[in-house]
Amino acid sequence: MRNLLLTIRFDGTAYHGWQVQENGITVQQAFQDAWEKIFSARENVVGCSRTDSGVHADKYCCNVRTVTDMPCPDIVYAMNAVLPNDIAVLSCEETDWDFHARYSAVSKRYEYRIWNSPVKNPFISKYSLQVKYPLDASLMNKNASDFLGTHDFAAFCASGSSVADTVRTVTKAEVSRQGELVTFTVEANGFLYNMVRIMTGTLIDVSSGKIPDGSVPEIINSKCRERAGVTAKPHGLFLADVKYGKE
């Protein structure tokens, strides 16, 4: 038996997130279906994260414990031949037996992309949130820096979430602009349910003046979901990187 770590990339538009569920097709299901076609075995593929319906991944990691002795490059080739066009396998490597794509992760990086123009862009409308009025990216960047550090992020967790510990450590939180594209990049040792999307909605509200400049620390301290901004739509969100061990 081997434990294989696979990195994949997917356009989440057509999927109800990663995790197998009853009321819609998921990336995990599509992945396990492709695996079964090749290896005639139904394996449980462990993902690094649940992702919300419609969220994308530039780099997503998963692992599978398998009896196959197919060389890793051949697995990449075979999986890409069988998977639908919106899911690609980028790499495959053999890893320690104990490795777990979710529990072994030490940090994740997300990007939230905003198309900031009164005119929509047909080529990225599925990969960005359109905001028609001009955003102040430098103001958003200044307020984003208040997310840095170890905080109880309960105010940035979807209400109804049952997670016990809402303390997370944010190691990067930046907003930058390239032309009409405004990107919020955030890295942390873990994320709460909808955390990046609520952070993004909050920063947009700071730019519009709905939430006052400088109030992110107060919102964090309130631990109150209602104090933060709206949950930005899922289609602008990308899982950008997952780090393991001492990389």
Add this chain to the structure above:
Amino acid sequence: MRNLLLTIRFDGTAYHGWQVQENGITVQQAFQDAWEKIFSARENVVGCSRTDSGVHADKYCCNVRTVTDMPCPDIVYAMNAVLPNDIAVLSCEETDWDFHARYSAVSKRYEYRIWNSPVKNPFISKYSLQVKYPLDASLMNKNASDFLGTHDFAAFCASGSSVADTVRTVTKAEVSRQGELVTFTVEANGFLYNMVRIMTGTLIDVSSGKIPDGSVPEIINSKCRERAGVTAKPHGLFLADVKYGKE
């Protein structure tokens, strides 16, 4: 009555090209439908070019003669509100009564995009042709330069086309690489049916060795479609610019 010049951008994936036809929805039809919803009038919108089914446009021009006195910025806003997400109006301006989006054009620029990697990219699979083996972009660029100038491009015109004059003047023909993306850019005073797609297929065949390096001039002189390469698939092709008058 005014004659309005509108520039638009569209993702051609879902459309059977620009021109209204019976057996599928087209960009012109979607555009005229949106116009009719706003102005309660069915206008004939004149496009700068037929485009093939599945071809995209970063910038496409069309004109419409209309009685509406709605200010141009409001037309942009209203059309973008009504058009589907894969078609955007970028600008609208009043132009000379004689202006014709197709006949007034003095040059067009196309880009053909190739994703040159053994691993597919889910985010651009609808906007590029995947070629799995490594392409020699500098060899392709050298051979592309043989397209420059005024030639009879009959060998680069789909067989069955009924056009009388197959002479065109190519003013730019370049292949460049940015990472895994190889782009063929070509500008000319006009294009024959499938001309860019056949040029692209020919350059790919030069890179693979199927067509010898340096044989583009012979292929042009042959005026024989069979001597050129295959017609590259439509989904990698973008109309990138249209120029009018002395711009």
